[in-house]
Every structure is written in structure tokens, then in C-alpha cells.
Amino acid sequence: PGPFHSCGEGPSGSFRVMGQRRCPRRPRQPADSAPTGRPRQSADGISAAPVVGSPRATSSSISEHSGTGCGRSAPFEPKPVLLLRVFALNGRPLCEFRVGPDAEVGSVKRLVMCFSGVPVWEQRLVFAGGVLRDEDTLKGAGVADTVVDAEGGLPVIAVIFVSARQVDQTTHRGGGAAGPQLEYDLPAEDVIDLGRWADHRLSEQRRPRDMSLLAKSIEPPQRAEVINWTMLAFSRLQLDDELLQGVILTMDRYCESRAKPVEVTAVQRLLLATVCAEMKAAGSVEFPYGAWRRKLELLSMDLCDFSTILRTEVELLRQLNFAVGVPTPMTFLRELEARLPRAPLLIELAVFFLGLCLFEPDLQYGHTHWVVAGASIAAALRVWQVCPQRQHVSAWTRDGWLSAAVLDELAISTGGAHGALAEQVALCEEEMLELWLARAQGRPGCIWAPFYPALVEKFAGRLWCGGSGVLLTAVVAQEALQHARQECEARERR
Numbered sequence: 001p002g003p004f005h006s007c008g009e010g011p012s013g014s015f016r017v018m019g020q021r022r023c024p025r026r027p028r029q030p031a032d033s034a035p036t037g038r039p040r041q042s043a044d045g046i047s048a049a050p051v052v053g054s055p056r057a058t059s060s061s062i063s064e065h066s067g068t069g070c071g072r073s074a075p076f077e078p079k080p081v082l083l084l085r086v087f088a089l090n091g092r093p094l095c096e097f098r099v100g101p102d103a104e105v106g107s108v109k110r111l112v113m114c115f116s117g118v119p120v121w122e123q124r125l126v127f128a129g130g131v132l133r134d135e136d137t138l139k140g141a142g143v144a145d146t147v148v149d150a151e152g153g154l155p156v157i158a159v160i161f162v163s164a165r166q167v168d169q170t171t172h173r174g175g176g177a178a179g180p181q182l183e184y185d186l187p188a189e190d191v192i193d194l195g196r197w198a199d200h201r202l203s204e205q206r207r208p209r210d211m212s213l214l215a216k217s218i219e220p221p222q223r224a225e226v227i228n229w230t231m232l233a234f235s236r237l238q239l240d241d242e243l244l245q246g247v248i249l250t251m252d253r254y255c256e257s258r259a260k261p262v263e264v265t266a267v268q269r270l271l272l273a274t275v276c277a278e279m280k281a282a283g284s285v286e287f288p289y290g291a292w293r294r295k296l297e298l299l300s301m302d303l304c305d306f307s308t309i310l311r312t313e314v315e316l317l318r319q320l321n322f323a324v325g326v327p328t329p330m331t332f333l334r335e336l337e338a339r340l341p342r343a344p345l346l347i348e349l350a351v352f353f354l355g356l357c358l359f360e361p362d363l364q365y366g367h368t369h370w371v372v373a374g375a376s377i378a379a380a381l382r383v384w385q386v387c388p389q390r391q392h393v394s395a396w397t398r399d400g401w402l403s404a405a406v407l408d409e410l411a412i413s414t415g416g417a418h419g420a421l422a423e424q425v426a427l428c429e430e431e432m433l434e435l436w437l438a439r440a441q442g443r444p445g446c447i448w449a450p451f452y453p454a455l456v457e458k459f460a461g462r463l464w465c466g467g468s469g470v471l472l473t474a475v476v477a478q479e480a481l482q483h484a485r486q487e488c489e490a491r492e493r494r
Helices: 059-064 106-115 188-207 212-215 221-236 241-258 266-284 291-302 306-319 330-338 342-360 370-384 396-414 416-439 449-463 476-494
Strands: 007-009 015-017 082-088 093-099 123-127 148-149 154-155 158-160
Touching: 015 106, 082 106, 093 106, 093 148, 093 221, 106 123, 154 158, 158 221, 188 330, 188 370, 188 396, 221 266, 221 291, 221 449, 241 266, 241 342, 241 449, 266 291, 266 306, 266 330, 291 306, 291 342, 330 342, 330 370, 342 370, 342 416, 342 449, 370 396, 370 416, 396 416, 416 476
Parallel strands: 082 154, 082 158
Antiparallel strands: 007 015, 082 093, 123 158, 148 154
16 A cells, blocks of 8 residues: 555554554653654655654654754654645546655555555556656655645645546545545646646657667668558558557557667567557457457467467567557547548548658657647648649638647647747648658659558548549649648748
8 A cells, every 4th residue: 555644643642554553652751861763754754753742742842852962863853744636637536645745656656546446557647737757756746846725734735637547437445535525626628638738748758769779670671561561451450540550659669669670580479469569558448358369360360379479568568668558640630630620531631641651750750749640630731722623621721720720739738839830730741741742753762662552542442432532643742742832931931
């Protein structure tokens, strides 16, 4: 249960610590004698020293007990104790308990599990728009510096939210005045924005940044071949593009952290282990045990046994510190999709641009995942605007879609300025269109050019239906890029 529990005085002046044996009261010593020992103190800063004298002992009696002079300990000053309140993201109170400012976040998670029943591995503690790391202390993370109230002489720390799948099914345990007596009315918009900000912080912490280490671990031609094979296999097995993005991101993170070449014979095992870990992280609702195991057997084609895949998965998880299921650009694209009017073909075109970015790690990881998702929609709107076979989706103009939905959502979720985000999205959009035009025209010098026709074939049926839609041709790509450059030049002149 951890070192910090509610503590207080026993019925006869003795000190009681919950979960530990009762300690007898230390007798009072004369003023001219040195104390027999120093008070015990737990790791989180809660003092477990005996109470001096009666329960109403004054500061003078404590000073008298501590003693003065050379060779004697300084007067004992109790460490601060905080009252921590924990809520679920839906605004429902989970628990409250006393804790010291030096307590680690990992220990707080264990206490939350004891009181609420939410497993530690499914918790994500969020405070002030950021995810708290297990190794940080409450004081180091800035939690202990934010006091919202005072109750019973104890400072009450600002609300901490816990995000977990099982929160809605859990009930309060631990009794007392924990959850039912708390009355906090949290607006749903603030809760949603807090969760998106936490996802953005998590994706930024895990996003690969050193492309030289990635290329050193797995050669670019081999990486492109793995992506192409995974994309085709996922299409046959009807696995969604969000899982595909998560698998490639996790594999790239592993290769970057490894910083040494992956053997050619081990690439298949690594890919299958990554798929296994991502399907588990997606949850048992989407991938039950029997379902994800059958998918793995079909992907392995009896060339790799199940035990070998699990052993490779353990190695993968240890290398990544068990951090999988990280939000991808596809995750944020789904968030933006909810802000746009219903336009399935437009979203499919944005997914096509994200598929292009998978083959170019400099473009995929050169911007934040929110910006990549926003740029994919901006590029899709650009193509939709210039394509002669487009369908009329909404009365909104392209600028209205970007400002009212995409850029506003990015500003809320990332905390960035509206103007700076608009420039980043425009830059990333232009890079996407340039990449598409180069592949559509068949320019030489691209290592993954042989895989571009398979990508176009995958999305051609989705984007063209009933004689209308979008044609993924070089003419459309060139016209869209010209429109983007003209708009950029006009913006610079203004």
C-alpha cells in the first residue's frame, strides 16, 4: 500500500500508522538530557515520530523534548502533509488521501489503485494539462505548489485526473469521506481538452527525432519494404489504418532507441511482436484474445511460432520501457474528423496523405503529430478544391474549415498560437503535396518509388465511387501544389 497512509494519535497518546504496528509513546526527557534517538520519517515526508506528552502538547514542550546545545539534535519540525484529491476524467471523484510533497507519482498510483480499484498500468495521472511521470515527485512536478483550499488544517492540492478504461466500472473502496462527499462540477469541454493536451504531451515525449539512428538501425529500403508489406497485409486482414500507424511508430521508436542494426532475419519477428503489442494496447474490446492471436498466425504464415513472437515482444517492451499505444497522427485525425461536417471521402484522402508520410520519416516525425494530422486535412481540402470530379460536401469554404475546425482544435490541444500553427500546417501541407507530385510523376531517386502504385491502388477504390470522387493523378497533384504555393506567396506579401 505504500509508505504514506492516514496517520494520527491513538486513544492514549500513542501514535498510530495505518497498516503498521502500534508504536508506544516515548517518555518525556529532561531538558538537560539529549534525546535517545531521531524521529522516524517515511520516504514521502510524513513524520512517524512519537507524539511528545499529551495529544495537546505545545511547541514549547516539543522544543524542551528536543534539547539544545552542542551534540544534540535540532528541534523537530514536522514535514508538511497534503490532502490529495483524485478525479476521473469524467468528473467523478475517485478518492482522497494524505500524502507528503516528496512522494513519487508511482507511489500515488499504487494508492489510487488501493482506493479505487483502477490498476496501476491503466492509470495516467494528469495535472495542469500534463501527464505526470512515475519517477517524479509531487513537489518536482509542481503539484505540491498548487493549493486550492484548506481543510482541517491541511492544504488541499488541486485536482488530479486519472485516465483509465476501467474508471467507469470501479467503485469507491477505502470508505470514509473519500468520494461521495466531494462536490466538484467539471465542465465536459475542460475535461476533453485536458485529455487531448495529455495525448499531445505523450506523443511529443515518444516521437522519434534522430533519423540518423533510425537509418542506422534499419536501412531505408528495408524499412520501406516492411511498411509496404504491412500495409498490404493489413488491407487483406481488414485491419484499420490507425493500427498500422501505431505499429510503424512503435517499430521506429524501437529502432531509434536500439541505435544498432537489426538483423535481416529478425525483422519479421520484430514486426510481428510490434503488431502483437499494439493489438494488446488497443484493448480487449477491439481485439479479444482469440481474435488477435488468429491475426498473428495469419500474418506469420507459419514461419514464426507464437512463443518466439512473445519473447521478442518482451524484448521490445523492455527496450521501450513498456510504453506502447502512443497516439499517432491518425489518432489526432480522428479527433479532427469529429469537428468537421460529415465527409467520408475527404477523410479518406487525408488518410492517403498520412500513408505517404509513413514512407518519409523526415516528414512523418519532423512535425508534431497534431500538425501532421492538420496538414493532411489541409492537403485533402486543397485537392478537393481543385479536383474537377469533386463532390459538393458543404457550403463551407476551405479557409472556413481550417480556421473553424482544424486550427482551433490544434490551438486548444497543443496550447500553441493560432498564427504559428497556421504557418506550421501550411509548411507541412506543401511538403506533403511536393512528395505526392514527385511520386505521381515518377521522378527518379526515390528508394520507395516501387511501392507507390500499391498505395494508390489501396485508396483508388475508396476515393472514386459512382463516377465521382478524387483521382490520384499527377495533374491533380500539380494543380494543388500550385494553389498552395500561390497562397503562401500571397500570405508573405501581406
